Amino acid sequence: MTVQLEWNNSQEAITIDEKLIEMCKTLLHIAASEESINDGEVALSFVDDDTIHELNKQYRNIDRPTDVLSFAMEEQGEEDIELIFDEDDQQEESTLLGDVIISVHTAIRQSEEYNHSLQREIGFLFVHGFLHLIGYDHEDEQSEKLMFAKQEAVLTKAGITR
Template sequence: MLYTENRQNKLEVTEQFINKITEVCNFVLKEEEVLCEYQISLLFVDNNEIREINKETRNIDRETDVLSFPMLDFDYKKVFKDMYVNYVFDETYKDGDELVLGDMVLSLEKAMEQSVEYGHSYEREVSYLVVHSILHLLGYDHIDEDDKKIMRKREEEILNKLRIRR
């Protein structure tokens, strides 16, 4: 289940918008073979708030587009690709039947700015950032170049399957 909270007032957050993001979340997790019930919290903020959160949590004093806070530390390839999820994660990692994957913080203001900068739709940018963030929750990263290539390729594969194009 996706839990959302809107803490910004620069862009409208409609039920249709939330439904689209939920659809993207469900699709990403299905593609990554997360076949159990899940829990993700998504906080919508503006550039000022994401800058503060970035400064507090990562000691980086600048705005960013999305932040991911995984609740689990695991090798996503082993856990989900081998489908050991019910054996690896006991009630310590669950809220009821839902596997708690973590939290995402998304600056809708930054997403709008980037959609203009990159010349694609706001929906595409938000969808990309959600895909990107969920992959982080699942253990993907882009610190070194090899991992970055893997993550970028996976993002594009998922967005293409969703028919969300640049």
């Protein structure tokens, strides 16, 4: 079993093409492997600033858009099990690790601000969100350094540089 990516798109700023999804799948597999996570599922949503603003306000009580939100299933005291089938139609269980939600509008602005590609910014935000799903945070300087080092290591391993 491997870590799976499910995704959806509810924004119109850019076209979400197969190349972008393949990049996210590669990043997910690298990050999961680095963290010794062998199975599970991550749901990735591409949204606009209005949608992420509402979610940020509703769930974090912060009244502004943000770049990425993560909702870990274990954090909420739930463990969602989804039944899937392998190539031989054998039933397997897949644990939903959680949801990563990226504002494409904010990613566009940040990619311009940081002077790198939109693909790199989306990749960075996706890995950042995934690490939050599995328990990493950046509440203090030490944990921020650790989390950002892990993000950069995954991006570098995938060949995505500034």
